[in-house]
Structures are given as structure tokens and as C-alpha cells.
Amino acid sequence: xxxxxxxxxxxxxxxxxxxxxxxxxxxxxxxxxxxxxxxxxxxxxxxxxxxxxxxxxxxxxxxxxxxxxxxxxxxxxxxxxxxxxxxxxxxxxxxxxxxxxxxxxxxxxxxxxxxxxxxxxxxxxxxxxxxxxxxxxxxxxxxxxxxxxxxxxxxxxxxxxxxxxxxxxxxxxxxxxxxxxxxxxxxxxxxxxxxxxxxxxxxxxxxxxxxxxxxxxxxxxxxxxxxxxxxxxxxxxxxxxxxxxxxxxxxxxxxxxxxxxxxxxxxxxxxxxxxxxxxx
RNA sequence: GGGUCUAAUAUUGAGCGAC
Numbered sequence: 001x002x003x004x005x006x007x008x009x010x011x012x013x014x015x016x017x018x019x020x021x022x023x024x025x026x027x028x029x030x031x032x033x034x035x036x037x038x039x040x041x042x043x044x045x046x047x048x049x050x051x052x053x054x055x056x057x058x059x060x061x062x063x064x065x066x067x068x069x070x071x072x073x074x075x076x077x078x079x080x081x082x083x084x085x086x087x088x089x090x091x092x093x094x095x096x097x098x099x100x101x102x103x104x105x106x107x108x109x110x111x112x113x114x115x116x117x118x119x120x121x122x123x124x125x126x127x128x129x130x131x132x133x134x135x136x137x138x139x140x141x142x143x144x145x146x147x148x149x150x151x152x153x154x155x156x157x158x159x160x161x162x163x164x165x166x167x168x169x170x171x172x173x174x175x176x177x178x179x180x181x182x183x184x185x186x187x188x189x190x191x192x193x194x195x196x197x198x199x200x201x202x203x204x205x206x207x208x209x210x211x212x213x214x215x216x217x218x219x220x221x222x223x224x225x226x227x228x229x230x231x232x233x234x235x236x237x238x239x240x241x242x243x244x245x246x247x248x249x250x251x252x253x254x255x256x257x258x259x260x261x262x263x264x265x266x267x268x269x270x271x272x273x274x275x276x277x278x279x280x
Numbered sequence: 281g282g283g284u285c286u287a288a289u290a291u292u293g294a295g296c297g298a299c
Contacts, residue, residue: 005286047288075288082289111289180291187283187292215292226292235285251293280295 005037016048036062039119040073047080052089055080069100075108082115087124090115106132110142117150125150131162139167141175152185160185177204187220195220211237216249222255230255246277 004027024091025032039062046055059077063069074097081090090112094104104112109132116125129139129147139147144167151160164182167174179202186195195217202209214237221230230252249272255263269279 001287008286035287037287042287045286070287072288075287079288107289109289114290117290140290142290147290175290177291182291184292210291212292217292219293241289245292247293247295250295254294 001032001035001038005041008041010039015170034065034067036067036070036073039067040076043073043076043080047076047083050084052080052084052086052173054087056093069102070115071102071105071108075111075213076100078104078108078111078115082111082118085115085119087112087115087119087121098246106137106140107142109135109137110140110146113143114146114150117146117153120154122150122154130148139170139172141172141178144172145175145178148185150179152181152188157185157189157191166174174202174205174207176207176210176213179207180210180216183213184216185221187216190220190224192217192220192224192226208238209242211242211248213244214242214244218248218251222251225255225259227252227255227259227261246272246280249277250279 004023009025024038025043027034027038039058043055043058046052046058056077059069059073062073062257078090081087081093094108094112097108105271107166107262109128113125113128113132116122125147129143132139132143144163147163148160151157151163160182164174164178167178181197182198183195183202186192186198199209199213199217202213214233218230218233221233222228234248234252237244237248249268253268254267256262256268272279
């Protein structure tokens, strides 16, 4: 069964759910019963594709087949709703969980928080965080990065920094993603200097910048029209063993194009293709 | 009786489409 579950996942990932369903039928014919991992993988893929109706349908089908929902399968359904902006449905689902004696854990609460933020419902996001705290959950790196990026996107950069301070004071170690949220937030606000400071700070903490850290800086420099700096980040990341991705290239290409530097843009496009990237 | 493997949450660009 574990082997089948592992085989099934890539199928779900590439969206070939029809094929996946066939395999499911095949498994049954061979006398195997799909377990909660099987169903959860499928629901996860559906959720990622934004197909929340199908995900919740599958959830009930799973129950119908005698598989008992656990924290993870419920988390997938919550995620599917949140990703699709169906926050009312998500909240209702949490209540159902409670009614059935399955108390949502910190991951599910973080999922809800991200959902409210994504839906632009910052007030509900705050209320939710307060609710989490009163239930005895402490904020983790996921909670903080969600809050920081959400606040920054709502134009509340100062508040985002305050949240970061709070995080340090409570002894919760910032992760690379938390730093990335801050770096990006400052880049978006045109405060590239502050962004670079956070970048340096991160490395001083012994954290290794990832492709998102670099891409955020690249975007920041591009937005300010400092294409030379952006290009230098590109070579820096290569030197540091972090290969640029499609986003790194298209950010700079777009930056060049916006300034009318067509030849530079085309040159970079050619370089990118040479390295095996397909422009999208 | 014990152990292992497979499933859930946060951060980066652009474009397209919908309203």
C-alpha cells in the first residue's frame, strides 16, 4: 500500500487525476483498500488546483468508504477551502471537526490565518490569531511569516516590523521564510537598503538565503531601475551555489524591457535559454 | 509488543483570464 501511495503522488501532482482514479479502482480490484494517505494525497492535489468542491466531495467519499478522517486529511480540506477563498466554509469545517471530537491543531489554525490574509480579511486574521493564543497555541515561524507578509501587502510595513520584533522577544527563531517575507516587504516599499540589511542579518544568524531571498532583492532593484545591481545579485547567487530560477531571469528581463533596454533583455533571454529554461 | 516508509499550513517575478 505504501508503494502504491508513493506511486500515486506524482500522478496527482501533474493533475492526472483521471489516471489516478483508475489506479484507485485497480487497487480495489486487487483487494487493497486505499487508506487515509491515499485519499489525503488526492485531496491535497485537488486543493492545490483550487478545486475545493471536489476535494470536499472526496473527503465524504473517504468517510463513506470507512476511512476515518484524521488531522492531516482534515487539514487538506481546510487548505482547499482557504486557498479558494471560501473562508466561511472553512470556518464551518473547523466547527464540524470540533463537533466530532477532533480539535484543530496549530497547523490547521495557521492555514486558516493564511486564508484570511489571502482573502484580504485582516481583521478576521487578527481575531483568529487572538483566538489561537487564547486556545494556548503559540505562534510559530509559519504564523509569523504569514502575518508579516500579510501586513506588508496591506501596506502596514511598520506593523510588520513590530511583529518581527515580537517574534525575537518571544524567543521564536526566525526562519529563512520569515526573513524572506521581511526582505520582500521592504523591497516592495522601495526600501532596498533595509532589505539588504535583513539579508545580511539573516546570514549572520547562520541561515542560508534561498532562491526566494535572492529573487526578492532582484525584484527590489529592478523596481528601482537599478538593473546593474539586480544583475550582480544574479551572479552572486550563482557564486553562492544557489542557481537562479525562471523567476530570477524573468524579473530582470522585465526590468530591462521596461527601461527600453531591449538588447540587454534579449541577451539575458538567450542566456536563460542556453541554461535550459523555457520562457513562459 | 515495538519500529520505519508515503499525505496537510507561511515567503519571491511576469503574463493571461474573470469580475
